[in-house]
Amino acid sequence: MNLTYLILILAATIGGGMIPMLFRKVHPNLPIYLLAFTGAFLFGITIMHLLPEVYHELGHSAGIYIVLGFFLQVFLQQLSHGMEHGHTHLPSTGGGHQHVAVLPLLIGLSIHAFMEGIPLGFHYEDQSALPSLMLGVMAHKVPEALTLITVMIHAHQSKTQLWRILVIFSLITPLSAILAAQLGREFEVVTNSLVYLVALVVGAFLHISTTIFYESGTKHHELSRQKVLAIAAGITLAFVTLIFE
Incomplete structure (x- = not known):
């Protein structure tokens, strides 16, 4: 367990959450x-x-848990309203006012954050898997927060x-990672x-990331040129992580 990785994830989450607190008029395209x-x-x-690792460990049965994780995320987004992949269009009450069911939303997103820490x-x-995963989770935490x-x-x-929610949310993933590592050593x-x-988390990650490709806020969920460039940059950076091997 590398504590530096967890500190970086904590900092990225807090930094992402501070953006709307410090800049009330964030450009709508920034989160997209x-x-x-x-x-x-x-x-x-x-x-x-991650995928090669779980198939190496579990063989063909890995697919079962990946599919279960995929649909577990489908269930969790009913609580979080898909916030982990950028949805903010929550149910509205009459008069155009947003009605936000805060507790279910926080529970769903907290379970997702806990799952992110387990791997x-x-x-x-x-040996390249952990630093690469840390970078992936850290990057995802910014728009999530x-x-x-x-x-x-x-x-x-x-x-x-707001600060209480942000600090607690920021701690969930690092504490989940510490708990998984500690219990894994002892039991x-x-x-x-x-x-x-x-493997379950791999399925959840696949659901979140592929949903982002098509739904992350653009009008009619189209793939604009800017969004394609952002996706291409993300995939390219993922290829760069192979140098850790």
Whole structure:
């Protein structure tokens, strides 16, 4: 377990959440293209590093857990309203006012954040997998936290509440990674189970990243030139991580 990785993820999450607090008029295209870039990067990391690892460990049965993880994420987004892949169009009440069910949203996004931390506590045969995954999670945390705090601002949370939500949310993924690594060292049953949990997270990552490609905020969900360039940049950076090998 590399604590530097976890500190970087913590800093990225807090930094992303601070953007809408410091700049109330964030350009609407910023989260769209940031999500496209980080989603493509996370997709590349998942395909190039995590997917080979789980198939190496589990063989053909890995596919079962990946599919389960994919549909687990489908369920979680019913709570989070798809915020992890950039959705902010939450249900509205009459008069055009947004009505935000804060608690289910935070529960869904917190479970997702906890799942993101589990692979960071796993021991990989491929030495390039962990640093690459750290970069992918760190990049994804910026637009994720940005979207979370933007929605919380529209839910009329006070500044104190915003900071409390941001700090707690920022800690979930690092603490999940520490918990997975610590329990994996102390209990053999946890060690043997971690690879199955990683396979579930791979499925969730595939759902999130591919959804971002088509839905991250652009009108009619089209692939604009700028969005294609952002996706291409993310995939290219994922290829660059192969130099860690």
